[in-house]
Amino acid sequence: MNAKTISISLLLCALTMIQYANGLYFYVAHKEIKCFKDELLRNSEIQAHVTVVDNEIKTYMKNNPTEGIYFTLEDPENKVVLTKLAKSDELITHKSNISGEFKLCLLITEQTYLKHDVKQVKVILKYSNEYYKLNTSNADYIQVSKKEIEKQIQYQSAATQGQFMPITRRVDKIDKVIDDIIAHQDYEREREQEYKQKLESLSGSFFNLISVQIILVIGVAAYSVINLRKFFVKKHIF
Structure with a gap:
């Protein structure tokens, strides 16, 4: 392997790290529910949004009101405090009334997989509490x-x-x-x-x-x- 090939490889790795440095990326399989946990203080706000990497799937979700990502949020007492069908890059917020560990789960609608004949969808998740606010340039997210x-x-x-x-x-x-x-x-x-x-x-x-x-x-x-x-x-x- 010559120096030019090594340089190109390092450059690609750096670009990949920069692309996903601000979020957790993973694959969501058909009918698979992904859950994540975060510790919250009382009267603090939690924020989350998911970005679908595939632009075709993202556009499909945007143009179909019944398609997207189902979000559910459970409080430390295992009570569902939030349920919402959101689109890619749509911000989800919730203010906690109690302290403890909150669980956020997401599920992509079934027709999304069937329409595009895919078994997995690659997404990027940003999920944090009020001490680590999500950074975004979209004016809709600014409150x-x-x-x-x-x-x-x-x-x-x-x-x-x-x-x-x-x-x-x-x-x-x-x-x-x-x-x-x-x-x-x-x-x-x-x-x-x-x-x-x-x-x-x-x-x-x-x-x-x-x-x-x-x-x-x-x-x-x-x-x-x-x-x-x-x-x-x-x-x-x-």
Whole structure:
């Protein structure tokens, strides 16, 4: 293998890594359900979207309202909190009410395979919580709150915008970091409290078990003494 061939191979590998660096790519077989899990804090937002690599299949899904990707999201209590038929690159969002492990499952509609006579469909998944927001340039994915819009208007109308804008941005960034730290601390406190409750419950159960065993031993001993006494009385030993 000469130097030119090696260079071409390395270039192809680099291009492949760049293409899929921002997402997990895999194949979904006919009638196969793929599931993924992520740890969420309470009152945090989860985001996910799937990109179909095959442009022909992607166009077919877009032009057919009943075809696409079925999404289901289960909370830590195994309750389905979200079901949706989405298209390729369509963003799926959900705000969690409880902390714990959420499970996202996806299934591609059957007609997609039959129409294109394929056994597998190659897709790219981006799935994350609010601390790792999905990066996308599509304007449909950008959600700006009313509060943020009001801030932007205030900044634009302020006479000292050029002086205070860097400070304001830094303060906002610090506030966001502090909020994230507080959220993580609350989550850890909840887990610690759950652990303490389980430990106390286990200790109580262990104590009850020992108490029952002691009572049984005392009962058996008393029963044995009474029976022996009756036996000796019958034998005129006493």
